[in-house]
Amino acid sequence: MILFSKLTKWTEYLALKFEKVNDSSMVINQNDLRDVFEDLKQESYPFAAVVIPSSKGDARDEDNYGEINLILFFILMPTEEMGDYASRMSYMNMMMDVTAQIKQDLRDQREDEEAPFHDIFDKIDLNSFHTDPERNFMGHDGWSVSFKVKTMGY
Numbered sequence: 001m002i003l004f005s006k007l008t009k010w011t012e013y014l015a016l017k018f019e020k021v022n023d024s025s026m027v028i029n030q031n032d033l034r035d036v037f038e039d040l041k042q043e044s045y046p047f048a049a050v051v052i053p054s055s056k057g058d059a060r061d062e063d064n065y066g067e068i069n070l071i072l073f074f075i076l077m078p079t080e081e082m083g084d085y086a087s088r089m090s091y092m093n094m095m096m097d098v099t100a101q102i103k104q105d106l107r108d109q110r111e112d113e114e115a116p117f118h119d120i121f122d123k124i125d126l127n128s129f130h131t132d133p134e135r136n137f138m139g140h141d142g143w144s145v146s147f148k149v150k151t152m153g154y
Contacts, residue, residue: 001055002069002120002151010117014048020098024048034138046095049074058150066152074134075099076142092141099143103129123150
């Protein structure tokens, strides 16, 4: 599994690295995310939420234990703030751009041994990326991205 402290730093990095992400938080589940939404102010949006990953064993043998971690993150804005269809699509496009930037950064982290999160993302399964539009997800619109990362030795 991915160490909690490293994933927390990556979550904070999202709001620092990407100009269009104003705030970020790690969450456990939907109830936790709902609690986070209650405390956010308008200037916190667009908001990145990173769900603590689930993992399953993936051992090559007794001495080489690994796990496959499923990471899920969201880039979201409140639905009611998006107004008419044209402005909603404009916000969706802007959030799609930042989602694409984050996905590119993940691929860069994978390849660059000097990157700050290379040790987390060096074993991303590039074929596992799944991106979905979110419409009125807990009162928010935006994008969700899930992908798998293999970790060894934990």
